[in-house]
Structure formats: structure tokens, C-alpha cells
Amino acid sequence: MNILVTGANGFLGQHLIKYLNARQYTVFATSRGKRRVPDDVPIMYISADLTDAKAVQDAVTHAQPNIIIHTAAISKPDECENNKPHCLQNNVEATTHLLQAFKLIQTPSKLFIYLSTDFIFGEMGPHSEDDATGPLNFYGESKLMAEQLVINSGLPYAVVRPVFIYGDVWDGLRPSFLHWVKNSLEQDKGIKVVSDQLRTPTYVYDICAGIDAIIKQHKTGIYHLAGSDLISPYKMAVTTAAVLGLNEDLIESVTSETFPEPVKRAKRSGLKIDKARQQLGYEPVSFEEGVRRTFGAVE
Numbered sequence: 001m002n003i004l005v006t007g008a009n010g011f012l013g014q015h016l017i018k019y020l021n022a023r024q025y026t027v028f029a030t031s032r033g034k035r036r037v038p039d040d041v042p043i044m045y046i047s048a049d050l051t052d053a054k055a056v057q058d059a060v061t062h063a064q065p066n067i068i069i070h071t072a073a074i075s076k077p078d079e080c081e082n083n084k085p086h087c088l089q090n091n092v093e094a095t096t097h098l099l100q101a102f103k104l105i106q107t108p109s110k111l112f113i114y115l116s117t118d119f120i121f122g123e124m125g126p127h128s129e130d131d132a133t134g135p136l137n138f139y140g141e142s143k144l145m146a147e148q149l150v151i152n153s154g155l156p157y158a159v160v161r162p163v164f165i166y167g168d169v170w171d172g173l174r175p176s177f178l179h180w181v182k183n184s185l186e187q188d189k190g191i192k193v194v195s196d197q198l199r200t201p202t203y204v205y206d207i208c209a210g211i212d213a214i215i216k217q218h219k220t221g222i223y224h225l226a227g228s229d230l231i232s233p234y235k236m237a238v239t240t241a242a243v244l245g246l247n248e249d250l251i252e253s254v255t256s257e258t259f260p261e262p263v264k265r266a267k268r269s270g271l272k273i274d275k276a277r278q279q280l281g282y283e284p285v286s287f288e289e290g291v292r293r294t295f296g297a298v299e
């Protein structure tokens with residue numbers, strides 16, 4: 001089975017490629033510019049800018065995918081808010097190009113898997129799959145627009161919504177929040193972390209396993225693939241310190257007002273995962289276990 005993963009150079013893309021490649025799939029990977037996926041992962045890499053319809057068509061025609069997993073996006077809310085046309089081009093138009101190109105090829109058992117986000121919702125989380133949407137910022141709006149394109153495309157689809165993804169890193173990947181906490185505390189630096197925002201942080205390999213289950217079980221529809229713990233970034237930092245035996249006293253609990261941001265974010269977000277548990281057998285690790293695995297790099 002051929003799988004084409006977009007956003008191959010990104011955080012989720014690189015982990016997903018590594019995960020799928022170790023299983024029974026033939027993995028094609030595409031991203032902008034040069035390959036940043038480690039050399040020891042034997043995949044077919046296609047450099048393509050997804051805002052270029054012709055480049056997308058060429059990549060899809062070359063890969064002949066049965067499944068496209070679309071992780072590529074401008075994933076930083078600030079970047080989307082500051083340049084809305086750029087955000088629309090990359091998050092929405094690029095999705096249109098991929099859907100169109102996928103429709104044009106004739107491969108069996110087609111499935112388009114779109115990586116969305118909890119940012120398509122507003123306050124009052126944790127949310128179920130069928131809760132009313134209501135993005136609070138332009139990033140969330142763009143991801144919701146792309147979801148709608150996928151849902152109305154006429155192609156078999158799955159929309160996957162994770163939250164605050166974390167996991168191990170290697171050369172070519174940006175350090176995650178957890179790594180910032182570890183590095184700061186190891187250098188005896190005090191850090192301020194917000195305690196009035198709630199999320200269900202997702203261990204990256206749980207998303208990979210959830211996507212694998214969707215593929216194997218031929219599932220379609222919307223699935224929340226998030227963590228099971230509804231916690232604040234402050235609690236995440238304290239848990240990281242505890243797991244790594246670092247000094248928790250260096251972590252100061254602050255409110256969101258300490259860091260005024262141009263982008264509005266929900267105080268109480270997070271996603272419910274009952275549907276994925278029941279229908280996919282999805283069972284994420286606890287946040288504490290996820291931290292342990294992140295720094296032990298266990299798949």
C-alpha cells in the first residue's frame with residue numbers, strides 16, 4: 001500500500017514517516033525544499049511546494065498513493081494571524097490542490113487523512129467530535145476551512161484532530177515545549193509557565209498508532225486522537241521536572257495575562273477521545289508516561 005505523507009520535514013511528518021516505514025507500508029514523503037527526514041529512514045522523498053498545483057499533481061502522480069496523510073500546514077497561530085493570505089494559501093488552497101490531484105489518479109482503497117486541530121473549537125473544552133466549532137483565531141479558521149474541503153470532497157476521508165503534540169526530537173526538528181523545560185531546568189534557569197490554560201497534550205506516537213488503526217480498519221469520519229489527561233502547561237512542566245528528577249521550584253505558575261499574545265487562544269480546550277477508544281481501540285499513554293518515553297525515545 002502506497003502512502004504519501006505531506007509536511008514530511010515537520011514534527012509530526014517526520015515521526016509518522018519513521019513509524020509507517022517500520023510497518024508494512026511503502027512510504028512517499030513530500031515537503032518544501034530539501035529533505036530533513038533522517039537519511040537512515042528509507043523513504044522516497046519528493047520536494048514540492050503544495051501551493052503549486054502542478055507540483056502537487058506531479059508528486060501525487062509519481063507516488064500513486066492509496067492513502068494521502070496531509071500534515072503540511074502553517075502550524076504557528078501567530079504566523080497565520082500576521083499574514084492571512086499566506087496562511088490561506090498554505091493551509092486551504094494547498095489542501096484543494098491535493099484533493100484535486102488525488103481525484104485524478106486511479107488507485108484502489110483511496111483514503112485522504114487530514115490533520116486538523118483542537119483550534120477549530122472555542123472555549124468549554126474538552127470537545128467531542130460533533131461539538132459546534134468556533135475558532136478563536138485565523139489559524140483555527142483556516143484549519144476548519146480545510147476540514148470542510150476534505151469532508152465535502154467526495155473522497156473517502158478521515159479528519160484527525162490532535163492537541164499540543166510532543167515527543168522525542170532529533171537533528172532537523174525543533175525542540176518541543178518539554179525540551180525547553182528540561183534544558184532550562186538543567187541550566188538552573190527559572191521559568192514562568194501558564195496554569196490557566198487546559199489542554200489534552202498528545203504523545204506523537206499515539207497519533208501514529210491511531211492513524212495506523214484508521215488505515216487498517218478502513219475507518220472514515222472525524223476522530224479525536226489526543227491525550228487522556230486534561231492539564232495546564234504548568235502541570236506539564238512540573239510533571240516533566242518530576243520524571244527527569246529536576247528542580248520543580250524553578251517553575252513559576254503564572255496566568256495567561258503574563259504573556260500578552262496577538263492571537264486569542266482558548267483557556268479551556270482539549271479533546272474527548274471516547275469515540276477513538278471505542279471504534280479504533282485507541283489507548284494513549286498518560287502524560288507522565290509520554291514524558292518518560294519522550295526522553296527515553298521509546299516508540
Ligand SMILES: NC(=O)c1ccc[n+]([C@@H]2O[C@H](COP(=O)([O-])OP(=O)(O)OC[C@H]3O[C@@H](n4cnc5c(N)ncnc54)[C@H](OP(=O)(O)O)[C@@H]3O)[C@@H](O)[C@H]2O)c1
Nearest residue numbers: 007009010011012032049050071072073075117162164165
Ligand atoms: N504541533 C502541534 O502541537 C499540533 C497540534 C494540533 C494539530 N496540529 C496539526 O498537525 C499538523 C502537523 O503539525 P506539526 O507540528 O508537525 O507542524 P510543523 O512542524 O510546522 O510541520 C509542518 C510542515 O509543513 C510544511 N509545509 C507548510 N506549507 C507547505 C507547503 N506549501 N508545501 C510543502 N510543505 C509545506 C512545513 O514546511 P517548512 O518546514 O518548509 O516550513 C513543515 O515542514 C499540522 O497540520 C498542524 O496544524 C499540530
